[in-house]
Amino acid sequence: MSAIVGNPQENVDFYAGVLGMRMVKKTVNFDDPGTYHLYFGDEVGSPGSIITFFPWPNAHQGRIGSGQVGITVYVVPEGSLSFWEKRLETFNINVEKTTRFGEEYLDFLDPHGLHLEIVARRSGKNSQWTFGGVPADKAVKGFGGAVLLSSTPDQTMESLSNVFGLVRVGEEGDFVRFQSSADIGNIIDVKKTVVRKGSLGVGTVHHIAWRAKDADDHKEWREHISNFGYNVTPFTDRQYFDAIYFREEGGILYEVATDPPGFSHDESLETMGTKLMLPPWLEERRVQLETTLLPAVPRILKEDQ
Numbered sequence: 046m047s048a049i050v051g052n053p054q055e056n057v058d059f060y061a062g063v064l065g066m067r068m069v070k071k072t073v074n075f076d077d078p079g080t081y082h083l084y085f086g087d088e089v090g091s092p093g094s095i096i097t098f099f100p101w102p103n104a105h106q107g108r109i110g111s112g113q114v115g116i117t118v119y120v121v122p123e124g125s126l127s128f129w130e131k132r133l134e135t136f137n138i139n140v141e142k143t144t145r146f147g148e149e150y151l152d153f154l155d156p157h158g159l160h161l162e163i164v165a166r167r168s169g170k171n172s173q174w175t176f177g178g179v180p181a182d183k184a185v186k187g188f189g190g191a192v193l194l195s196s197t198p199d200q201t202m203e204s205l206s207n208v209f210g211l212v213r214v215g216e217e218g219d220f221v222r223f224q225s226s227a228d229i230g231n232i233i234d235v236k237k238t239v240v241r242k243g244s245l246g247v248g249t250v251h252h253i254a255w256r257a258k259d260a261d262d263h264k265e266w267r268e269h270i271s272n273f274g275y276n277v278t279p280f281t282d283r284q285y286f287d288a289i290y291f292r293e294e295g296g297i298l299y300e301v302a303t304d305p306p307g308f309s310h311d312e313s314l315e316t317m318g319t320k321l322m323l324p325p326w327l328e329e330r331r332v333q334l335e336t337t338l339l340p341a342v343p344r345i346l347k348e349d350q
Contacts (some may be wrong), residue, residue, distance in 0.1 A: 046097070046114065046188065046191070046250055046253055046254065047069065047097075047098070048226040048250045049096045049101060049104065049245065049248070049249055049251055050100050051100060051104070051247045051248075052077070052100060053081050053083065053100035053103050053156070053339050053341035054339065054340050056155075056156075056341070057261040057267065057342060058156075058346060060085045060347070061138050061176060061177075061344075062177055062343065062344060063179055065173070065174070065176045065179025065285075066184075066185055067083040067088055067090070067176065067318060067343075068084065068095075068318040068341075068343050069084050069089075069095070069115050070084035070318055070322060071083055071084075071319075071321050072319060072321065072324075073321075073327065073334060074099055075284075075327075077099075078327055078334060079099075079337060079338070079340060080096070080100065080101060081098070081099070081100050081215050081341055082097060082338070084310075084318075084342060086187065087173070087185075087186065087187060088171035088174035088309065091316070092256050092309040093188055093227065094172070094188065094216055094229070094230075099251070100339075104246055104247050105246045106246050106247050107248050108187065108241075108243055108246070109158075109160055109246050109249055110241045110244065110296070111242050111243055111296060112194070112195070112196050112242055112295065112297060113249055113295065114192070114193060114194070115160060115191075115193065115194035115236065116152075116162050116191060116192035117159065117160065117162065117250060118150070118189035118190045118191055118192070118232070119161065119162055119163050119189055120163075120166050120186050120189035120230075121183065121184070121186060122164050122165065122167075122171055122186065123166065123167045123182040124297075125165055126149060126163065128143075129149055129163050131185070136346075140153045143186065145217065145245060146215055148166075150162040150163065151164075155248075157248045161234075161280045162189070164189045164226075168228045168231075169187065169228045169229035170186065170229075172184040172185060176343065176345075177346060177349040178306070179329065181184060187229045188229060189232060190230055190232035190233050191233070191234075192233075192235075193235045193236070193295070194243065195235060196296045197296075198221075198236065198237050200294035201295035201297065202221055202223070204294065205223045208273055209255060210225040210226050212225075212339055213223060219309070220234045221237060221273060223235065223277070226255075227276065240294075252297075252298065252299065253300070254299070254300040254302045255299060255302070256298070256303075256304060257304070259341050260287065262303075263280070264300065267280070267301070268327060270301070275292075275293070276291060278291065283302070284327045285306065285307060286302040287303045288302045289301050289303070318343075321334070321338070324342065
């Protein structure tokens with residue numbers, strides 16, 4: 046998942062300081078090097094745990110709506126939902142409890158308006174990362190999935206089934222649930238009612254990503270998706286993965302990204318995320334970029350001191 050947010054330190058304070066996730070990579074947007082590209086995940090940046098942000102402090106506020114991911118869902122260990130409810134309240138975050146398909150969710154916004162939920166599930170390995178007031182046995186495992194807001198829900202649901210092979214496992218109220226064979230990030234709920242069209246900006250998801258296990262698998266996915274008539278982009282080197290993109294009929298931008306080479310290929314597992322990492326073609330601009338970019342450092346917040 047990749048999203049647009051505002052001030053970078055506010056972004057780091059929330060995802061590292063409040064949610065206790067590890068900032069596994071601090072780099073720049075390769076297409077706009079004056080902007081960070083910040084990655085957060087579990088202790089090693091496992092696939093299925095990574096959310097990335099483009100912090101643009103002066104960008105306009107977006108509007109969540111059709112053609113976008115409506116809700117980004119995080120999964121935590123079973124039995125830890127009450128911990129998270131109390132923790133979010135400690136940070137004065139307004140939390141609502143909702144229920145969908147028999148599961149209880151904590152529903153809230155991040156500081157820049159991104160719509161989030163937390164759900165507790167047994168499946169998926171626990172994160173070993175601990176930070177601030179978040180112990181490892183309560184830590185965010187990664188994604189629970191997402192709620193998609195499509196401008197053509199029927200076609201979006203067809204693509205989930207036919208292109209990606211997800212299984213339709215239920216329907217409740219205004220939502221249809223799809224599930225993949227993975228043990229994390231594996232549940233997609235599609236809202237059947239079309240809402241007002243979304244507007245890209247701060248507080249909105251730019252795209253949602255699917256996994257390819259390696260380069261050969263990636264090539265097969267590109268051919269497979271193209272065979273359904275989608276206009277798939279060429280392969281793009283993102284340093285930590287290779288990516289292709291296409292937009293489905295409902296307006297949602299999909300990425301298919303490879304697992305390798307991963308986040309520890311250019312810095313150690315122990316130190317990754319602590320230094321601004323730049324691709325070779327931007328190293329000559331390091332001094333200028335480090336001078337220009339605003340602070341973005343994980344820190345223990347006063348509520349945890």
